[in-house]
Amino acid sequence: MPLLVLSCFALLVALISPGWPIVVILWFAATVALVATPVGRRIDEAKGNSAEERRAHAGDVRGVRAALSAIDMPLFLLDRDLAVVFQNEAALKAFGELTEGAHLSARIRSPGILDMARDTVTSGKVNQTEHFERLPSERSFIVCVKPLPVPGEARAGLFLLSFRDVSELRRLDRMRSDFVANASHELRTPLASLRGFIETIQGPAKDDPKAQQRFLGIMLEQATRMSRLIDDLLSLSRLELKSHIAPDAKVDLVPLLGHVTDGLKPLSEELGIDIVLHMPDKPVEVIGDRDELVQVFENLIENACKYGQEGKRIDVYLSEGGGKPIEVNVVDYGPGIPAEHVPRLTERFYRVSVEDSRSKKGTGLGLAIVKHILTRHRARLLVSSEVGKGAKFTVRF
Ligand code: ADP
Numbered sequence: 001m002p003l004l005v006l007s008c009f010a011l012l013v014a015l016i017s018p019g020w021p022i023v024v025i026l027w028f029a030a031t032v033a034l035v036a037t038p039v040g041r042r043i044d045e046a047k048g049n050s051a052e053e054r055r056a057h058a059g060d061v062r063g064v065r066a067a068l069s070a071i072d073m074p075l076f077l078l079d080r081d082l083a084v085v086f087q088n089e090a091a092l093k094a095f096g097e098l099t100e101g102a103h104l105s106a107r108i109r110s111p112g113i114l115d116m117a118r119d120t121v122t123s124g125k126v127n128q129t130e131h132f133e134r135l136p137s138e139r140s141f142i143v144c145v146k147p148l149p150v151p152g153e154a155r156a157g158l159f160l161l162s163f164r165d166v167s168e169l170r171r172l173d174r175m176r177s178d179f180v181a182n183a184s185h186e187l188r189t190p191l192a193s194l195r196g197f198i199e200t201i202q203g204p205a206k207d208d209p210k211a212q213q214r215f216l217g218i219m220l221e222q223a224t225r226m227s228r229l230i231d232d233l234l235s236l237s238r239l240e241l242k243s244h245i246a247p248d249a250k251v252d253l254v255p256l257l258g259h260v261t262d263g264l265k266p267l268s269e270e271l272g273i274d275i276v277l278h279m280p281d282k283p284v285e286v287i288g289d290r291d292e293l294v295q296v297f298e299n300l301i302e303n304a305c306k307y308g309q310e311g312k313r314i315d316v317y318l319s320e321g322g323g324k325p326i327e328v329n330v331v332d333y334g335p336g337i338p339a340e341h342v343p344r345l346t347e348r349f350y351r352v353s354v355e356d357s358r359s360k361k362g363t364g365l366g367l368a369i370v371k372h373i374l375t376r377h378r379a380r381l382l383v384s385s386e387v388g389k390g391a392k393f394t395v396r397f
Helices: 002-016 020-035 039-047 051-070 089-095 111-123 167-202 209-241 253-263 265-271 290-307 339-344 354-359 366-376
Strands: 075-078 084-087 127-133 139-148 158-165 249-252 274-278 285-288 313-319 327-332 380-386 390-396
Touching: 051 075, 075 089, 084 089, 111 127, 111 139, 111 158, 139 167, 167 209, 209 366, 249 253, 249 290, 253 265, 253 274, 253 290, 253 313, 265 274, 265 290, 285 290, 290 313, 290 327, 290 366, 290 390, 339 380, 366 380
Parallel strands: 274 313
Antiparallel strands: 075 084, 075 158, 127 139, 139 158, 249 285, 313 327, 327 390, 380 390
């Protein structure tokens, strides 16, 4: 402001002096330069009076800017009019570039955030809100506005607007609550059926031993289903607990696959399926946890038996590596899996057909368990399938 008064005074002097046209041009250029000084610099300059103070303050502001640039969270520095004085690299990536001095609303449209920032400017209070965006992708942020105190001044001149990305946290919350809802639903169904049969046996079927016998059979089936589900849930939670600890024992996959197929003989014979092993004639060792690997191949071969039984044959191939990754392929020749289901098969409780899975004593957790175990083993599960021709589940170490 004093600079403007000074420049007007200079204009007056110029007009009464003989060389006034040149002086007026110089005056005009100086005034334009003054008005065009970026907002950030004007704020910097406003903070110190002596040259030394100004230099120290400029150093401070440069330091603050450098520090804010290095923070991996979108941050804006605003002035009292909500004009953007500075935006860091993360803010640029998240919201696009804003020219210095542009109003915040040019990029942030949310009335909630703008009102909150205005309130902080007038009240000097720290404010915080949660902001959800649908486009370009679903994101949730905790948005916070804080006044930045200036030593020796009552009112803050600058305000820090920060966006903490909590999208991953919210996604995990949602997954957790979906999981609890799904697990409760899966348990509730057999429980309701058990209750119904108990009431029938106590009431209408009290004196009907034949009906009682039949109902008790169904009740046993439902109770077994519940304990299978609880076993799988416990397996999953145990795996989650140790997901960060990599296994360290050496396991030979040749005898392990032989052991798994022997264990599944009763099921394969009952369904009329031939399980054919294609093994190299030397050991194929991986670093792993034997019991967990047994669980992986049991799940995959059992699924091939249950869902691919029409094919009447399952091939299990073990490739010995030789510079390439060690792989186990479980191939069935059943109905296969439509492509749209393939990416979701390892989600908890995801089934192509719930009825089909239930009738085959499935819990919808088998492949989720497989995926967890393989992640702990730094291995991958790949699924390929052609509808009508069968499915191939590959474990790549
Ligand atoms: P479930 O306990 O239902 O078997 P899984 O997680 O093991 O659960 O498998 C999820 C779903 O993947 C199954 O319900 C089934 O629809 C499908 N699936 C798994 N393996 C096969 C296969 N070999 N052929 C066809 N569908 C399969």
